[in-house]
Amino acid sequence: MTIERPTFLNFARLRFPVGSVASIGHRISGVLLFLTLPFAVWALERSLRSERPLDLNGGPLARLAFFVLAWAAAHHLFAGIRHLLSDANIGSSLQASRASAWAALIGAVAVASAVLVLP
Amino acid sequence: MMVFSGQRAFLLQRLSALVLLAYVVAAALRLAFGAPAGLAEWRAWAAQPLAAAILLLLAGAVLLHAWVGVRDVVLDYVQPLPLRAAVLLLVASVLVMLGAWTALILVSHAL
Amino acid sequence: MRFKIYRYDPDKDSKPHWQDYEVALQASDRMVLDALTRLKAQDDTITYRRSCREGVCGSDAMNINGRNTLACITPLQGLPEPVVLAPLPSFPVIRDLVVDMTLFFKHYHDIRPYLTNGEPPPERERLQSPEERERLNGLYECILCACCTSFCPSYWWNPDKYIGPAGLLQAERFIVDSRDRAGAERLAHLDDVYKLYRCRKIMNCTEVCPKGLNPARAIEHIKMQLLRRSS
Numbered sequence: 001m002t003i004e005r006p007t008f009l010n011f012a013r014l015r016f017p018v019g020s021v022a023s024i025g026h027r028i029s030g031v032l033l034f035l036t037l038p039f040a041v042w043a044l045e046r047s048l049r050s051e052r053p054l055d056l057n058g059g060p061l062a063r064l065a066f067f068v069l070a071w072a073a074a075h076h077l078f079a080g081i082r083h084l085l086s087d088a089n090i091g092s093s094l095q096a097s098r099a100s101a102w103a104a105l106i107g108a109v110a111v112a113s114a115v116l117v118l119p
Numbered sequence: 120m121m122v123f124s125g126q127r128a129f130l131l132q133r134l135s136a137l138v139l140l141a142y143v144v145a146a147a148l149r150l151a152f153g154a155p156a157g158l159a160e161w162r163a164w165a166a167q168p169l170a171a172a173i174l175l176l177l178a179g180a181v182l183l184h185a186w187v188g189v190r191d192v193v194l195d196y197v198q199p200l201p202l203r204a205a206v207l208l209l210v211a212s213v214l215v216m217l218g219a220w221t222a223l224i225l226v227s228h229a230l
Numbered sequence: 231m232r233f234k235i236y237r238y239d240p241d242k243d244s245k246p247h248w249q250d251y252e253v254a255l256q257a258s259d260r261m262v263l264d265a266l267t268r269l270k271a272q273d274d275t276i277t278y279r280r281s282c283r284e285g286v287c288g289s290d291a292m293n294i295n296g297r298n299t300l301a302c303i304t305p306l307q308g309l310p311e312p313v314v315l316a317p318l319p320s321f322p323v324i325r326d327l328v329v330d331m332t333l334f335f336k337h338y339h340d341i342r343p344y345l346t347n348g349e350p351p352p353e354r355e356r357l358q359s360p361e362e363r364e365r366l367n368g369l370y371e372c373i374l375c376a377c378c379t380s381f382c383p384s385y386w387w388n389p390d391k392y393i394g395p396a397g398l399l400q401a402e403r404f405i406v407d408s409r410d411r412a413g414a415e416r417l418a419h420l421d422d423v424y425k426l427y428r429c430r431k432i433m434n435c436t437e438v439c440p441k442g443l444n445p446a447r448a449i450e451h452i453k454m455q456l457l458r459r460s461s
Contacts (some may be wrong), residue, residue, distance in 0.1 A: 005322035005330060006238060006246050008293065009386065013314060015296030017437040020383065023430060030188045036184065038213075041221050048162055048228045077143060078138055083431060087133065092447045094436050125427035126456050191430070194423065195387040 007093035023099040025108070026079035029072035036069060063116060070115040135184035143189050163227070171229040176228050178221040182214045231255055232312035233269060235276060238323050246323065250312065263290055263302040264312070277326040288375030291318055293329050298377035298438040301433060318380035320389060334376050335446055341401040341419070346412035362408035368389060369403035369448060371441050372396060378435035378445050379445045384428040391424035395435035395445030400425065402448040405455065 082100045086092045091100050156164075164170050189210050197203040231253055231333075238246035253268050263283055270276050278301070279289040285303035293316040293344035294304055347356065379385050379394035393401070398420070405416050420426040426449070435445040 003240060005240070007320050007325065008236060008246070008317050009319050009321055010316075013296060013316060014293070014319065017434060019433040019437065027192060029428075030185075031192060034185050034189055037181070037217055041217050041224070044221065045224045047158070048165055048224060077140075081140070084133065084136060084140070086431060087449065087453075089450070092444070092450060094433075094444070097433050097436075097446075108435040113299075124421065125423040125425075126453075126460060128423065129427055129453065136346050151252070180310070195384065 017098070018105070019097055019101045022079050022082070022104050023077050025105065026083075028107075029076040029079075032068070032072040033076060036072075067112050069114045071108055071112035074111035075104065078104035078107050128190070131183055135180040135187070138176070139182040139184060142180075165225070166229050168229050171225040174225050175222060178218060178225075182218050186211065186214055194197040231265060231306065233265065234312040234314045234383075235269070235326070236316040236323075237276075237326055239275070239325055255306065255316050259340055260305060261302050262294055262304040262305075262306060262309075262315070263421075265306055266290075266301060266315075266338040270382060275326075277328055280327055286373055288373035291375035291377050291380075291440075293317065293319060298381045299374060300440045320386045321376070327378075331376060333389055334374075334379055334394070334396070335377075338374065338400060340425075341393065341397050341404070342412070342416070343400050343404065343406065345404070345410050346415075348411060356409045358408055365406045365408070366403060368443055369399060369406070370374075372399055372403070372443060373441060374400075375440065377438045377440055378443075381391060381438045382433045383432055383434065384430055388424060390430055392428040393420075393425045395449065398452060399430070399443065399445040399448045402452055405452065414459070417452070417459055420452060421456055426456075433459070 074077075082091070082104050085100070086097065091097055165174065190207060191204060193206050193210070197206055233251040233253065234248050236246055237243070237249045242279060249270055251272065253272060255265060258303060259265055259268065261283075263280055264275070266278055266280070270278075278292070281287040281289040283290075283302045285300050289401060290301040290410060292301055293314075294301065295314050297311060298318060306313075317323050317327045317329045321331065321334070324330055336392065350361065358398065372457060376396060378399075379396045382392075382395055383392045385392050401416060401420060405413050406408050410416075429446075429449050431446060432449075433446045436443070437446070439445065
């Protein structure tokens with residue numbers, strides 16, 4: 001007789017370490033970037049072929065989209081560099097990996113904010 | 120059924136990441152130290168066959184890197200085999216199409 | 231001290247629920263396991279595993295205030311209240327804080343956790359230099375408590391196919407043992423998109439290991455050895 005057993009996986013009740021936050025950010029940013037790939041290729045085409053190139057100064061919605069995109073690119077890049085370094089055995093201790101996770105998280109938000117503020 | 124074995128996919132992801140990193144560093148240096156490029160300069164540069172080839176390599180690296188990454192996500196979250204096959208096929212098709220589209224843009228601009 | 235405990239009795243409950251408790255502690259009660267003993271005196275239906283009460287058997291691994299650890303070596307002092315006690319995440323719950331470890335041990339068996347050496351046995355021991363013995367440090371101490379594996383998101387999504395940090399750490403323990411002769415086969419066995427390569431280096435495992443081990447680094451070494459083998 002097979003019994004259906006419940007499992008405990010209530011995210012609200014779990015305390016996630018900073019490394020796992022950086023990691024899920026890496027995954028989410030990756031998927032986001034993947035979804036914007038068609039737009040990127042379209043933008044490339046516009047930049048090379050069309051008479052009227054893309055006007056990148058949009059309203060608040062465009063600026064928000066840019067902020068999210070910039071965050072995704074920055075976070076994916078920084079978290080990716082963190083992974084490449086730990087592949088080379090740099091920063092695989094617990095303290096080092098925590099520090100690099102914080103650096104990646106904060107760095108990405110900083111870069112994204114800079115893109116928002118600068119013209 | 121998988122196109123890439125565990126280790127091969129892992130390596131491809133790392134290698135394509137290194138290529139992309141090189142591009143990011145190069146682009147950052149160019150933006151930091153070169154004069155801001157206008158549209159005309161960009162079009163002129165991209166029209167050179169070598170530049171087109173460089174951009175093609177970049178596109179290839181992006182597509183390979185994206186494939187391994189998205190495949191990982193699908194393997195994690197999509198369990199039923201037929202659904203997984205369908206999703207992976209869709210993603211692969213989109214990436215191949217994007218690659219072809221990019222190649223056509225760059226090649227037609229260089230010619 | 232106030233506690234909130236995950237309760238589930240398959241004979242009585244249709245689904246799990248939280249139950250709040252208030253227990254008076256003595257000065258001699260130092261660890262969460264001591265509090266659990268008092269709680270059980272209050273309500274003897276509370277069910278949990280425990281044995282050595284000194285952090286070497288791994289029986290009382292559970293989720294305390296959101297992190298996996300051993301109840302017998304988690305000090306009560308300084309714990310935010312109510313102290314939330316839950317079973318190890320993603321493992322099937324048999325009752326209250328007791329989980330089904332079958333799949334966990336199946337993965338352990340899968341990596342062949344025994345010395346494989348076809349050479350004729352020597353007169354006495356199979357000798358090992360101090361440097362060779364050194365390589366087992368940080369690997370042999372694993373008590374198979376499952377704190378790491380049950381905190382690994384990659385294991386949550388593919389528990390039947392991904393071996394998990396504990397199994398992989400033990401695989402590494404045998405791969406680097408100089409007395410073992412099956413290193414190549416062990417590595418080949420792990421070269422699989424699911425068994426090993428679900429690991430994304432999230433590093434939750436190393437964060438929660440109650441023995442201070444680093445499964446993430448062990449997994450990295452396995453990947454590096456696989457790389458060197460193929461190049």
